[in-house]
Amino acid sequence: MEALSPKFARRPSERPAPETSRAASRNPAARAQGSSPAATPAPPPALPAYAQPPARISQPGEGIEREAEQRANAVAPPSTPDPTPQSAPGAAASAAPGEAGGTGPTPSAAPATRPAAPAPSASSPASTTTPSPSAAGAPASALPAYAASRVDDRRGRGEPIPKDARSALEGHFGRDFADVRIHTDAEAARLTAALGARAFTSGRDIYIAPDAYAPTTAEGRHLLAHELTHVVQQDGQAAAVLARAVDPTLDTRFHETDRTPAAQTALERLELPAVKARHLPLYNGLASANNLKRVRGYGREGADQRAVWNGLQVPADAVRTKLGERNIPVPADASGRIRLKPHRGARLTSKSLSELQTMLRIPNWDRNGRAIPQFQVDHIVELQVSGQMGSGVGNSVQNMELLDQPSNSSSGGTIRSGIYRKVDAYLDTFDPKPDRGTVLRQHDVVFTSAAATGAGSAAGASAWWTKTEIEEAEPLRSASPPNPTEDGVAQGTAGEFILTSGPGGITVGRFRHSPGSAPAIGTTQARALAGLRITAINLTDTAGTPSGPVGSLAAEWDLPADWQPETPAVTISLAGDGEYRGYPSAMPALNVTYRHLSPVSFASVSTEDGELSAEGTLTPSIPIFNAPITVRLRGRDLSFSLDYGPEQISLPIPRTTIDDAYVSVFYSTARGFGLGGQVLFSIEGAGSGELAASVSTAGGVQFEGGFTFERSLFDRARVRAWWRDGALGAEGTIGIDTPDKIRGIKSATATVSVTEGAWSFTGSAELSVPGVKEAGISITQGETGLTIAGDVALAANPAIRSGSIHVECKKDEGDWKVSATGTAQPAIPGVDSELTVTYDDGAFDARFSGAFARGMLSGQITVGATNRSVGEDGQPSGDAAPNAPIIVYGSGSATVQIAPWLQGTAGIRLDPNGEITVSGEIALPNQLEIFSKLEYDKRIFGLATQIPIIPGIVAEVGGNLSANASIGPGAIDQLRIGIEYNPAHEENTHVTGDAHLNVPAQAGLRLGARAGIGLGITGASATGGLEIGGTLGISGAAEAGIHIDWMPSQGLAIDAEAALHAQPTFRFDVSGYVAVTALGASLYDERFELAAVELGSGLEFGVRFPITYREGEPFNVSLDDLEFDVPDVDPAALVDQLGAQIF
Structure with a gap:
């Protein structure tokens, strides 16, 4: 079994040697109780079964374990690490039998190097009767006797190995395993859990935790092969060595401090009260055998020691012998009456031999013949430190004696209180402090020595009878025969x-x-x-x-x-x-009411030696006592006593567990009503307490003590507690004085009270939660335990304008933590939705994702505020450092509108102070149109005239030169713009970049000449002739580069000039035309091309125009600024040349 820590059990060489006890003299004078029991101790009883060296548990790293793992690897290579890990560095494994240093039986077929140990006695646990000492550095490890007893009782009762799995394993081991039994039931689960093992083997019985038994899987076959190796190793041995696989360890989150070693040393010494001092050698003997311990999850279930003691027989021959020594006649007839005074001052009594045997089983006088109101059956080695549970062999009659009630009631409680006090002192040295109840349920407390401290009832005032003394009828040594006047049977008379x-x-x-x-x-x-x-x-x-x-x-x-x-x-x-x-x-039956507890019914009443004699049952009306009490009536003296264990104590309080209890309730007419002992309890989520039983001044039942709230939460954790009038009460003040003992709580104070079983707390806690205003929260007892909770307002910060959160301090996986949730109104301009706020064990986080709009920006953003570090990915990570400020983080994307004609998408980030910055290159469309298409026509010169030749006949001559152009639509492409923009500081916005201006444009000249003969009539005319026209044109794109460098203080200005030039040729065409008009209306107009020819070269023609932008104004392309480069054309020469080619 694993101790609380690796240091709990010392090596055998470090344990103190047992004190040598002197055999008590058989001289009656020497046994007289006139002197102190410590000075003249009664002979210690024979070593009880639980004290015999137990069956040993093999240790990781031993030869038998290494062999088992090798065989298991051969059968099924493990997919998981070896279930029996090697010992820690520096700690040698225990020497297995058959190896160097071993003293037990050899667990393999090889010849033993020394004789095997003798076979165990019927009361011996499991097997071997001689302990195997550990090698240096490793504590001896023994199977607890209660487990050994259960293993022995269940030997051979398991299930056989499944046939398919067995065949393969038998072939590998070369052994028939039909006799092997596998235990996987509930008892196997309890035993493997008690040993902290997945599996263990004893002889031909293998115990496997139910969730670990899987013979059809590789891992399951590996474990089974490992245990079967132990079966082979133990074949033919006088004793089985128990092999285990896994030990539990104390959770690594509990860290020792420099105070731990001293507290551990103190804990390893068991302190005995004065009345137990005479058994000190036995206690130290158990310590040397590594069996003086409080086993994990200790309970007294089944420990009805009085019933066990009542199975004791006082031999008739021993009674006759002692009566003969006291000159008390014994009738030959077994049913005859024996008249005697059992002890000094006793009344004459008449008993049959069998009645006298029964009376001597628990006499009511001590060895000096003084009357003792009540003897109780006591465990010589207290069951709680015997390495036993209530139903183990530590509860055997060999470990029992009779002890007067006051001494017995005080001794158990004194030992228990001392253990708890030392355990608490030990656990106080860890950071954080483990819960005592949890530790005692999961770990053994191993004692390496015992010492008498003189605590409890004085040894000189105690009285006891040993089992041997009772079996030898020693109490009759103070008996006396009746005097002559009392002897004989008197007869009555008529008067x-x-x-x-x-x-x-x-x-x-x-x-x-x-x-x-x-x-x-x-x-x-x-x-x-x-x-x-x-x-x-x-x-x-x-x-x-x-x-x-x-x-x-x-x-x-x-x-x-x-x-x-x-x-x-x-x-x-x-x-x-x-x-x-x-x-x-x-x-007749007797029904009475005992005012302190409840009614009592004596169903059968008789007379014995001039006294009424009866036994009745008292069922306490006090809820805390959950078991009936046997009341004995002798004459007018009533008495009762009962030792209540944890399973017989009930506190009707929600979520309450009785961790341990030993309350002795007793009454006698001579001594009155009495209570002794203590109840240890815990309330889930709140803490633990203890109540000491006592009689109130009014003569009633009361329990006084205290309740300690969880010290992992409170510095001032102790309040008074009591149980009176059927209800729990408490009062006191608790508080947290260490800032951030629980991260997020600066301090706390509360006044505690209990009314009708309900806890009430009046007080508050001052928080140290970042981002919270100075505020307190209340302390209450909720449905799940103690709660520190409340709603508090948030303080303004770069991300939060206002808000509130609900704060709670509650236990999470064994640790107290502060957490909070709530909402907040953002202080970030452009963010209008609420932020979700959380706080968890020091980490503050407020977060929002959604739409955002401010200034030139609009888009989606994720924004938060935290006291944790923000990583390169822009997200909080890790734990929050103490006193870390709240910083803002976040990112997103937004549309940036720099000008009415210029917008794009850019990434945005939030600075730690909450301001938003756009920094980087803006993603823009492929092309931005800055103005639409413009048309332009310009007449350079023109001539038209009619010359009369004869009446009605005219000569028509005309000519012109005109220019035309179209510009646009104008567009900017290849635009790359970088921006640094903070809406909070728009005056510092800086836009830089370059762009390409692309303006489609065309331009042309039209040169025309017309000549013809016409008929002129009043109101009408008809003309016909030839028309010669020439066109000079260019088309293309006017291009220019633009550089942008803009800040609000300077404004944005773009000035560029676009130009288009070419060297085209004229294209002339000769067309005929006929035009008829009448009264100003055109009646007929038709043209038809007769010929076309291109003339001219080296003509330079072009157009240029400026483009201007001023911030706040649209793009301006003025036609007034349009300039044409017109070539010098000689019409006459051109016509001659044209005529020569056409005509």
Whole structure:
């Protein structure tokens, strides 16, 4: 079994040697109790089964483990790491039997190097009876006795290996495994869990955790082959060595401090109260055997030691021997009555031999003959440190003795409190502190030595009887025979009736009377039968009939004031016990109410030695006690006692667990009502407490103690607690004084109270959550435990204008953490939607994704504020550093409109101060149109005239030269623009870049000449002739480069000149025409081309125009600024040349 830490169990060489106990003298004087028990101890009992060296658990790295793993690898190579890892560096493995240093039986077929250990006794756990010492550096590891007992009980009860899997394994090992049994049931699950193992083997029985048994898989075959190797190793051995695979370890998140070693050393020493000092050698012997420990998950279930003790037999021969030594006659007839005074000051009693044997099993006097109100059955080695559970062999009669109730009640609680105190001190040295309840459920606490401290009840005041003394009838050493006046059986007379205790019993009272009249009852006679006050005796037989009904007895129950019978008066029949003798023959049932607890019912009441005798059942009306109590009535003395364990204690509080409890409830008429012991409990999500049982000043039941809220959360964690009047109460103040003990909480204070089982907290916590205004939150007890929660306002920061969050501090995976959620209104211009705010264990984050618009920007953005580092990917990462400021992060894309005609998409980022910056190149369309197409026609010169020749006939001569042009649409392409833009500082915006201006353009000249003869009539004319025209034209794209460098303070200006030039030739055409007009209206007009010819070369023609842009104005291309480069044309020469070619 794994101890709490690797340092918990020392090497055997480091353990103190057991103290040598002196054998007590068999001389009666030496055994007298006049001196201190510590000075004259009773002989220690024979070593109980749990103290015998246990079956050993093999350790990782041993030869048998290495061999098992080699064989398993051969059968099925592991897909996972070796389930039996090697020992840590520097710690040698325990020497296995058969190896150097081993002392146990050899676990393989090889001849043993020394004789095998003797076979174990019936009470010996598992097998071997001699421990195998560990090699240096590794603690001895033994199978806990309670587990060994269970393994032994279940030997051979498992299931056989499945046939398919078995065949292959038998072929590999060369051995028939039909006799091997596999255990995978619930008990196997408990045993493997108790050993911290996936599997272990004992002889031919293999125990495998249910979730690890998979013989059809490679991993399952590997594990099975490993355990079968141990079966082969243990074949033919006198004892089985238990092999385990995995040990649990303390969670690595708990870190030792420099105080841990000292606290551990203190914890390893078990402190014994004074009444246990005489057993110190036995405790240290167990420590040397590595078996003095509180096992993980310790419980007392099944530990009814009184029932175990009542199985003890006091031999009749031993009783006869002791009575003979005391000169007390013993009738030869086994049913005869033995008249004696059992101890000093005792009344004369009459017992049969069997009744005397029963009485001696738990006598009510000590070895000095003094009356003891009550002896209880006590574990010699307290069960809680015996390495046992309640049903283990530590609960055997060999580990029991009788101890007076006060001593017994104090010793168990003293040891338990000392263990818890040291465990708490040990755990306090870890960072963070582990939960005690969890640790004790999962780890053994191993003690390497024991020491008597003198705590608890004084040893000199204690009284005890050992098992051996009871079996030898030692309590009869103080018995005495009756004196002569008491001896013999007195007979009554017609004038004196004798009341006896029972058939052949002692005389209880003598009642004188006149023949035929009722006896007079004096004060002394009224209490002749203890427990009753006789008020009258009615005798119906006046002849002294020796048997049968002789009358009746009227009486009232005579009990202590706290015990009130339901029916005070009672009538009891009398039966004859000789001449003028009688005894109560049929006692009615007795029902009483005990004011401190509840009603008690005595179903059967009898008389014994002049006293009422009965046993009844008290079912406590106090909810905390969840088990009935047996009440014993002897005369007018009532007594009861019960030791309540954790399974018999109930606290009706939600989410409450009883971690441990030992409460002794006792009562006797002489000593009154008493309580002792302690209840340890925990409330999920809140903390743990303890309540010490006591009797209140009013004589009732009360529990006083305290409750400690989780110290991982609170610095001031302790409050008073109590249980009174059926309800839990508490009061006190708790608080957090260490800033950021829980990250996010600066301090906290709360006043605690409990009303009707409900916790109430009045107080608040001051937060250190970044981005939060100075505020406090409340502390409450919620459905799932203690809660620190509330709504607080957010402080303004570069990303947040206002908002609120709900803050909670709750436990998450064992640690207290502060978390929060809420919403906030953004302080980032252009972001109008709410931000989602979260806080988790120091990390603050506010986030928004959505639309954004501001200034020249519009688009989508993801924005956040955090106190964590922002990585290269623009996202928060890692933990938040203490006191880290809240910074803004984020990115997105937006459309940037630099001018009405110029916009594009750009990436944007958020600066830590919350401002948005566009920095980089803007993605623009392939082409931006800056103005539409413009048309231009210009007449350079023109001539038209008619010359009369004769009336009605005219000569028509005309000519012209005109220019035309079209420009646009103008467009910018190949545009690359970089921008640095912050909407908060638009005055610093800087735009730079280059572009290409592309303006499609065309230009032309038209030269025309016309000549013809016409007929002129009033109101009408008709003309016909020839028309010669020439066109000179160019077309193309006017291009120019543009550089942009703009800031708001300078404004944006673009000035460029586009030009288009060419050297074209004239194209002339000769056309005929006829035109008829009448009254100003054209009646006929037709042209037809007769010929075409190109003339001229080296003519330079072109057009140029400026382009201008000023910020806030549209692009301006003025036609007034259009300039033509017109060639010098000689029309006459051109016509001569044309005529020569055409005509």
